[in-house]
Amino acid sequence: MSEDDADDATDEFDAVVARARERVDPDPDERRRLREVADRLVERAETAATERCPDADVMQVGSSARSTWVSGDRDVDVFVRFPPNLERETLETYGLEVGHDTVPDGHEEYAEHPYVKGEVEGFDVDVVPCYRLADATEIQSAVDRTPFHNQYLLERLDDDLAADVRLTKGFMKGIGVYGSDLRTRGFSGYLTELLVCEYGGFRPLLEAAVDWQPPVELDPEAHGQETFSDPLVVIDPTDPERNVAAVLSSENVARFTHYAREFLADPDVSFFEPRDPDPLTESELRAHLERRQTTPIAVRFDAPDLVPDQLYPQLYKSLSGITQGLDDRGFHVFRGTTYANETAIVFAELAVDTLPAIERHQGPPVHVSGHAGGFYAAYADDDHTYGPFLEGSRYVAERERSFTTAREYLESDRLFDVGLGAHVESALEDDYEVLVGEEVRDLLGEFGPELRRYFEPRP
Amino acid sequence: MSEDDADDATDEFDAVVARARERVDPDPDERRRLREVADRLVERAETAATERCPDADVMQVGSSARSTWVSGDRDVDVFVRFPPNLERETLETYGLEVGHDTVPDGHEEYAEHPYVKGEVEGFDVDVVPCYRLADATEIQSAVDRTPFHNQYLLERLDDDLAADVRLTKGFMKGIGVYGSDLRTRGFSGYLTELLVCEYGGFRPLLEAAVDWQPPVELDPEAHGQETFSDPLVVIDPTDPERNVAAVLSSENVARFTHYAREFLADPDVSFFEPRDPDPLTESELRAHLERRQTTPIAVRFDAPDLVPDQLYPQLYKSLSGITQGLDDRGFHVFRGTTYANETAIVFAELAVDTLPAIERHQGPPVHVSGHAGGFYAAYADDDHTYGPFLEGSRYVAERERSFTTAREYLESDRLFDVGLGAHVESALEDDYEVLVGEEVRDLLGEFGPELRRYFEPRP
Structure with a gap:
């Protein structure tokens, strides 16, 4: 490729990415509106929590707390942290009460703790109780880990990286690999943010993915000790024993490599548009x-x-x-x-x-005397069966097929x-x-x- | 089984075998007639041979020389032995000349040596030249081995064993395992005679065959050194490097075991009758x-x-x-x-x-970059192909099936x-x-x- 061609390719990549950013970046209005709603929710939750446990505190977590949400996403995650000496049963009771106070129309759902989920001013809100711990190694359930994830990412994501997380999420949604639910088995939000941090942006991530040879192993904090058999292994910076990408299927790893290759070869904003097919006629x-x-x-x-x-x-x-x-x-x-x-x-x-009306039924070798004699005797006088006859040293009968x-x-x-x-x-x-x-x-x-x-x- | 039952079973076996012997044993007329024809042939061959090479001699070999032929067989094998210092070319010339003198209507055939084959007074006669050697290890071609086989068996087959060889051949013909031709891949005459000698008769051979667990290995002279992968190995008493049963298929070994088991359980003279089916309509x-x-x-x-x-x-x-x-x-x-x-x-x-009009065509893993890119490019814009799509980490296309x-x-x-x-x-x-x-x-x-x-x- 000549220098001019390379420049043209970079120009094209940048132009497509600029258009994609327009799709994925929330505009100032959307940001402001989410900020206002989130602030109100945190305030309500704080009031409800400290009324019950003065030592409780509240933090907003998830993509909406880190400016890594994609325009149109409407998820707000509020975590209510209680001191570690609170009994689990009490934590659950308080957690649900705080949830209902914060999201009046909410309903209860059950992950590792029960929590409250509901809609507030057009946003999907989760209010989740957890323990406030000094160190991620002390966690008692998966949700206790979330504040540590949030902290880790907030320390590393500057505005440029946060913007590239949004871009990467938009790309992953477009090609159908975003989401760690068990239908999709794709990339979780946390995994995506870690990958963007680790490779240093959207483009370096795509360039790396083109050359991925699974198993691909990343360990941002260089503290992993376990061995995993997953196609992509990203050791959780807050937990050396956990692969953040455990749910990701090898097909979605391959899919990401495929589309990274295609996009770098011929960038187009359509990669950011999820396929939404008309019904087949x-x-x-x-x-x-x-x-x-x-x-x-x-x-x-x-x-x-x-x-x-x-x-x-x-x-x-x-x-x-x-x-x-x-x-x-x-x-x-x-x-x-x-x-x-x-x-x-x-x-x-x-x-x-x-299939035919008959099927082969292979018997034992003639030389296995008891078993062979039984097989032969069972079929020799059966009018519904062909054989037994010999194929090599084994008996074979052809009997009626069930289906x-x-x-x-x-x-x-x-x-x-x-x-x-x-x-x-x-x-x-x-x-x-x-x-x-x-x-x-x-x-x-x-x-x-x-x-x-x-x-x-x-x- | 009570003693009486056992006696009954033995009586039944003996009665059936007695009737079978009537079928397989040549009657005195048949024996006399074969003796006369064989003697005339040997005499003619001796005259023709010694005229050309005074040191030559002639021997009748094969089943007709050992009273092991089955009634109705009409093979007479005459071997003309020349001294080992005779040049091979001369041996072949003399051999054919003696053959034509002995079997005037004969024609030439080619095994390892050329020889003469033809009909004389209703018998199928082979006149085969070979070298007269002191020891089987000196043989120059397979036919040179025949006189040693003949000698070995003549020394061991008494009248009872010879009769049981005839019985065994009749049984093998009846169940379709007799003949070492490459269509049948069954038991040769020599192999049959060795087995009857080794086990001591028809019944002990059947009783042994019921329990055969291939590979079955016999070495009458205990001089074998080679390892064979055949289901039945009988080391040639005249050649430690040769398995007499090399051509026998595992299916025919199994078939012999099967019919030995069936015959011993329920003896019947029909086992000695080859299947000769009417045409299917x-x-x-x-x-x-x-x-x-x-x-x-x-x-x-x-x-x-x-x-x-x-x-x-x-x-x-x-x-x-x-x-x-x-x-x-x-x-x-x-x-x-x-x-x-x-x-x-x-x-x-x-x-x-x-089959369907399309077939699966599995491509390379997406991560094998050059090969994968080529596969994808080859099919991506092909209207005749479905896909490529992903299955696990591989590309798959569905293309038109040839047939x-x-x-x-x-x-x-x-x-x-x-x-x-x-x-x-x-x-x-x-x-x-x-x-x-x-x-x-x-x-x-x-x-x-x-x-x-x-x-x-x-x-």
């Missing part, structure tokens, strides 16, 4: 099936009433179990996925959906032999529906956008 | 296909003009290559076989004969990518026909009995 679905000549199947059931972090691991387990069950019976799964709205589906395309179509298998009780997850299993026990071939058009109403993602796959 | 074929719901396919071509020992290894190689080729492309082979008469066929049943039916594959040039054997490959290059589904009824005329064996498989 019935004629498009028909065209895909005609072109692919696979057999789509779906198992549809009422979505269990669980939070996504509980639901999706069970759905992924069900997907894996059902595709394995199909494969084991010779119904070769081409590709599959799972989605949930009101109903949930395990969806798969089969390369093979119909000659994928539908028969999916509609049978044998489906419950695979790993499904407890709540999915209960839901299937209540009722489920099997759709095969063109019948999957019934899914377009509820899962139209998801089916477009499926049939128009991208990295 | 068209309605039977249709019933099998209806019941099995597989898709039969056949590749049919003119049988190459080769002796069976050359043809069958090539057919087996072709069967293996073609079934592997089908499996590799997703056309799952259920079972297959190969037969030859005027035409030859590779025959298989498919569990899957039609969506087994017929398309079998009729394509790609069939020649698999191992076929030189003469089968040439035959296919000339012409071949692919039969699918009900079209295989065209094979009933030529391969009717073989197809009954296929669709009524037994050990």
Whole structure:
């Protein structure tokens, strides 16, 4: 590349990034409004907390406390810290009371402590009680760690780095890798901020990610001692035994590398725009099936009433179990996925959906006398079985196959032999529906956008 | 088992064996007739040999020389031994001349030496020249070993053992494991005689075979030093470096064990009757296909003009290559076989004969930067391909499949990518026909009995 070309590339990168910053940076009005609401919430929480425990204090944490939120995000996190000698039960009682005083319309949720969550003036507010500790190594539950994270980042994020955190979050949202929930298994906010600090900005992070060779290991405080088997390991600066990236999937690490490479080669502001597909139409679905000549199947059931972090691991387990069950019976799964709205589906395309009426049943070697004799005797006079005959030194019989179509298998009780997850299993026990071939058009109403993602796959 | 039951079982065994002996033992007329013909042949050969080389001598070898032939066999083997200092070229010339003098209508064949083969008074006669050596370790070619084998067995086979060799051969013929040709890959005559000597008769051989745990190793002269990987190893008493059972397949070892077990449990003279099935009828074929719901396919071509020992290894190689080729492309082979008469066929049943229009193409991990970038670039803008997308850390594309039916594959040039054997490959290059589904009824005329064996498989 000539110097001029390199300059042009840098100019293009900078121009695209400047436009992206306009999207991700909150404008002064948005900042002011959030500041005002947050201040009011902290004040209310302080009053409610010190009334109950004079030694309590309150701090705002999370991205809204560090100017690392992306325009449009509306999360305010208020942590109420109690002295470490307070009994846990009392802390929980006080915590909920303070929460309800601070967020009058809030409801209680349960992480490691119970806490209050609700909407205040258009913002999503969490009021979370924790212990105020001298050192992160003393923490009693995960939430106690949050103030330390907040402190660590506040000391390191100047305005430029905070701006690059926003930019990085916008990029990650655009390419679909942002969020450490168990559906996404992507990058958490804390992880993103650490990476931007560690590499020194958005561009150096992308340039590093292009060359990532998992496992990639970072240890900002050089205090890690444990060994992790995750594709990305970032030792928590406040806890040497914790990998901040533990939930991140290898697919999302690869995805980040892929899009970093693509973006650096050809920067475009579209990378910052999350894919939001139109529903697939019935004629498009028909065209895909005609072109692919696979057999789509779906198992549809009422979505269990669980939070996504509980639901999706069970759905992924069900997907894996059902595709394995199909494969084991010779119904070769081409590709599959799972989605949930009101109903949930395990969806798969089969390369093979119909099999012969017989199946091979391999017996023992002839030389294993007891077992071999039993096998031979069991089938020798069975009119429903071909053989036994010999293949090499083993007996083989050809017997009737239990299921000659994928539908028969999916509609049978044998489906419950695979790993499904407890709540999915209960839901299937209540009722489920099997759709095969063109019948999957019934899914377009509820899962139209998801089916477009499926049939128009991208990295 | 009570003593009475044991006696009954022995009585039944003995009664069945007595009837079997009637089948396998040549009657006095047959013996006399063979003796007379053999004597005349040896005399003719001696005259012709000593005319050319006064130091030559002649010996009758093989089963007819040891009373181990089964009634109906009509082989007479005459070996002409020349002194070891005779030049090989001269030996071959003399050998053929003696052969033609002995078997006037004979023709020349080629093993390690050329020799003369032909019919005399209803017997199949081989006249084979070899060197007369003091010790088997000095042999120059395999035929030189034969006189030593003959000598070894003559010294050990008394009338009872010779009778049990005949019985054992009859049993082996009945169950289909007799013959060391490369189609059968069974027990040779010499191997059978050694086994009967070693175990001491028919019944002890069966009783031992029931408990065989391959590899089974016998070394009658306790002089073996080499290690063999064959399922049955019988060190040649005349050559410590040779396994007499080298050609025997593990399937035939298992088959012998199976039928030994069955015969001892329930002796019946039918074990001595080779299976000779009627041709499968068209309605039977249709019933099998209806019941099995597989898709039969056949590749049919003119049988190459080769002796069976050359043809069958090539057919087996072709069967293996073609079934592997089908499996590799997703056309799952259920079972297959190969037969030859005027035409030859590779025959298989498919569990899957039609596949989707697309196939998965797994690319490199995203982190292998050069290779991954190339893969992504190659497919990203290809309208005929779905993806690339990510599965774990790898790119995957779904591209058009070359062959969506087994017929398309079998009729394509790609069939020649698999191992076929030189003469089968040439035959296919000339012409071949692919039969699918009900079209295989065209094979009933030529391969009717073989197809009954296929669709009524037994050990």
